[in-house]
Amino acid sequence: MAIKLTEYSHGAGCGCKISPAILDKILSQTNQGPVYEQLLVGNDQRDDAAVFDLGDGTSIISTTDFFMPIVDDPLTFGKIAATNAISDVYAMGGTPLMAIAILGWPIKQLQAEVAGTVVEGGRQACEAAGIPLAGGHSIDSPEPIFGLAVTGRVQNKYLKKNGGAHAGDLLFLTKPLGVGILSTAQKKKKLRTEDAHLAVQQMTKLNRIGQEIGQLDYVHAMTDVTGFGLLGHLTEMCNSSNTKARIRLDDVPFIGDGVLDHYLAEGCIPGGTIRNLDSYGQGIKAADDRALHLLADPQTSGGLLCAVATDHADEFIALCQTHDIHCRPFGAMVSAGDHLIEVI
Template sequence: MAKASERRQRVMKRSIHLGHCVCDPSQPCPCDLFKEKNLCLCAGERLESPTGPVALTQLVEKPGCASKIDQAFLKQTLKGLPTLEDPRVLVGMPAGDDAGVYEMGDGMALVQTVDVFTPSVDDPYLFGQVAAANSLSDVYAMGGRPITALSIIGFPVRKVPDHVLSEILRGGIDKMKEAGVPVIGGHSINDDQIKAGFSVTGFVETDKVAKNANAQVGDVLILTKALGTGIVAFAGQIDRATPASLDAAAQSMCALNKDAADLMIRHQARACTDVTGFSLMGHLSEMALRSGVDVEVVWDDLPWLPGVLQFVADGILPGAIERNKESCAERVKQGQGVSEVM
């Protein structure tokens, strides 16, 4: 205790002399956390674990894929950036696909992706599982087999107890273990908001790469999961979701696309993409554009998570809805009887 007290005095003395917290120069010393909780993180002190559960979605502005940069802005930003021409790059950044593919020789190619987002569920362990399943889906969507993963996490050490970080990582590792993918390392950042994900590496046979640009006339569109996780996550964030909707969305987000990917390869699907933050219309319109085909979607045939259509009717819609709608508006034609929002 004496050493801890001496360390606090030493660190705070230096901070007060400088007029800035030595750990966060944007803060004065004493900082608000010290005033409120008598806690100095610069001295190695930590928040005590709360007695109740920590609701992760209440700690972020935008849950899950809603935290991603919108498609139109991203395309504009990436336009004109230099690329290294390499004939071994089978799928690169200009393709706008789910993962990059690099030819290794002997008919095999490397599949690489990275996917990070904020919590879309409240439970830390469950969030880790969702982050892992989401990252793996990019490799599965390319027809690949994931082999290794690196963990990436941003964590606000000033705001959230340490055990939350451990639970997020444990959930992610357990889900990767379920997929047969070892987590061989990672990277962590002291961040303002919680975010987690993985960089995943896999292999694919060069003649079996499933791109988002190979759809052909007469193909049938198959969805491996129900739609509406973003709407449910937002409804949960504002305390308007039902337990049944939250549970169904969580189970869906945690489910691996491994079996679906195996079926896709077995039945020689020509095109595939991972439907996430840009919405079904955003991802599908991109596939149609790159494939040079038109796609007809029958509204009544779309699968929805429990409660989603009622949330829509009640106006419970996240801001990402408008951004996604604007991004693909020129490529999507709305049929009669289809909700303008959807």
């Protein structure tokens, strides 16, 4: 009998993330503590990873990410979880060095061999990134959990943050959206056979291009799009950059050709989408619920969101094409507006 991992968890992938509003409450209870001058990026900046200056012109990047199954197949789950965790290093413009595993497993419900297959999937993703899976920690937990803690390195001059975008910068996304909708369709047993590969194809693709983007002066800000959806991570970019944004829904990349509308009509709206909109929806202007449900859809192992100087757009597009990424600008940062993000 085939194992269906998603039946053993209440959430899926980055849709398991605590909502931005609740996260704010949690972090508000944490004392600020002493200032560490070598800590270039810390918890106060809401970025993708912590960055610590080594004093030699380079910095260590440290990050962790883990979640419950978003697919049924154990090997694929391991690959997706590891790919997602490694992405945070790429989103800072860095190069991953090594990873250690985080495993929670319901040992009375699922065989240890299944957990071993999940870890092997993580190891294969690490191998694809050119890094070792060097160790880890495991616990007996009520639901299956897997992820990585990843260490990377970056030259300080190439460090990218989610802040620093300029008014006028064009916005690009290196992977299409829709993973949360398709994953919800799977949990509801409404996912069509012909669509089963679409989300997995995106979630197992490394954001390796981030290492090269980090070296581009004309990319002013970068982050990866995960559980808070495009609107949530763009909100963070706007707040960190002291800008606003205007995006064109028709130019945003989505998985499939009309596929997502089919599943929205079937009621496949992730709970994470609603939590996201409850947290930051007041800053968004959009024509209808369809736009909001598409753009607040929680992504797992999503693409890189980049703010690119207008006069280098063609150069950026050409670089993406060398990585088999076909993208176009879907909006721009602006200096003024009645809402933080306007969807047109």
